[in-house]
Amino acid sequence: MCMVKIDGLNKAYRSVPALSDIHLQIETGLFGLLGPNGAGKTTLMKILSTILPYEEGQVTIYDLDLAKQGDKVRGLLGYLPQHFHAPPQFTGREFLHYAGSMKGLTNHRERSEQVERLLDEVNLLPHADKKIKSFSGGMTRRLGIAQALLGKPKFIMLDEPTAGLDPSERIRFRNVIEKLSKDHTIILSTHIISDIESSCEKAAVLNKGQVLYQGTTAGLAQKAAGCIWELQVPYANYDKAEKEYAIISSRREMNHAVFRVIAKEPPHVHATAVQPTIEDGYMAVINGVTA
Numbered sequence: 001m002c003m004v005k006i007d008g009l010n011k012a013y014r015s016v017p018a019l020s021d022i023h024l025q026i027e028t029g030l031f032g033l034l035g036p037n038g039a040g041k042t043t044l045m046k047i048l049s050t051i052l053p054y055e056e057g058q059v060t061i062y063d064l065d066l067a068k069q070g071d072k073v074r075g076l077l078g079y080l081p082q083h084f085h086a087p088p089q090f091t092g093r094e095f096l097h098y099a100g101s102m103k104g105l106t107n108h109r110e111r112s113e114q115v116e117r118l119l120d121e122v123n124l125l126p127h128a129d130k131k132i133k134s135f136s137g138g139m140t141r142r143l144g145i146a147q148a149l150l151g152k153p154k155f156i157m158l159d160e161p162t163a164g165l166d167p168s169e170r171i172r173f174r175n176v177i178e179k180l181s182k183d184h185t186i187i188l189s190t191h192i193i194s195d196i197e198s199s200c201e202k203a204a205v206l207n208k209g210q211v212l213y214q215g216t217t218a219g220l221a222q223k224a225a226g227c228i229w230e231l232q233v234p235y236a237n238y239d240k241a242e243k244e245y246a247i248i249s250s251r252r253e254m255n256h257a258v259f260r261v262i263a264k265e266p267p268h269v270h271a272t273a274v275q276p277t278i279e280d281g282y283m284a285v286i287n288g289v290t291a
């Protein structure tokens, strides 16, 4: 069932378009929002979280009209902004109590139960009484994830949640989010394709304010079907090959570089076709080289 419905959404900053005629339908579960720098991901999330006004369009969130019922939408919402800051003099635990009170968790026992559970889920219990000013970037990010989940919101938006997290914290985060995705609507904006690869069934790709793809992540990979090739090049010719081919990635094997190349036609007689991944599909859509 569609929980977030966006029709004909337009947003401009001083008449420079940031979002143009966006149509998206988002169901319960984990939805990946992908796009390069400046694509419009943060603008879209700020609009959905009622922070930014928009010029045109119809947005419905859990049957609420965003333009008319913003207050009620805020009651459903958990949001981790891209640049999350917390008061440096607070401890992690104090901040979560404060944020919980702001979200209407006035019952101390209920708030404490949530604060302690979330501190545990984001692995901050051992640091809960340290001042935030002593936190690392990754710890602050994890505190941001915890505050977004306070109040048991139904609709959760996380703007680049894993930026700055180490690999084990990233896995822990994915597990927390996957558990929630069964009965929550979660939008996860990221540059890191592997964040959505393992957990998101559906995704959209945004570029220059436009939706270039929306659908399943498997379908996104298929956008690059027949357009992904591997090509072995002697290491000595690396620079020349880099100029010649549209390279997605490369790895070293003995004296050779193995390039993963995107092209509609075989880029070389010795190039071999390979199965596309979600990342390949993303690159294909962004570069307009699709099957």
Ligand SMILES: Nc1ncnc2c1ncn2[C@@H]1O[C@H](COP(=O)(O)OP(=O)(O)OP(=O)(O)O)[C@@H](O)[C@H]1O
Residues within 6 Å of the ligand: 013, 014, 017, 018, 035, 036, 037, 038, 039, 040, 041, 042, 043, 044, 082
């Ligand atoms: N406050 C603002 N004033 C003017 N232009 C803005 C403002 N915020 C964003 N923009 C512009 O709107 C466009 C979309 O930006 P946005 O931050 O939404 O993209 P993004 O996909 O989140 O990028 P990133 O991945 O780099 O965070 C960009 O061209 C950006 O320069």
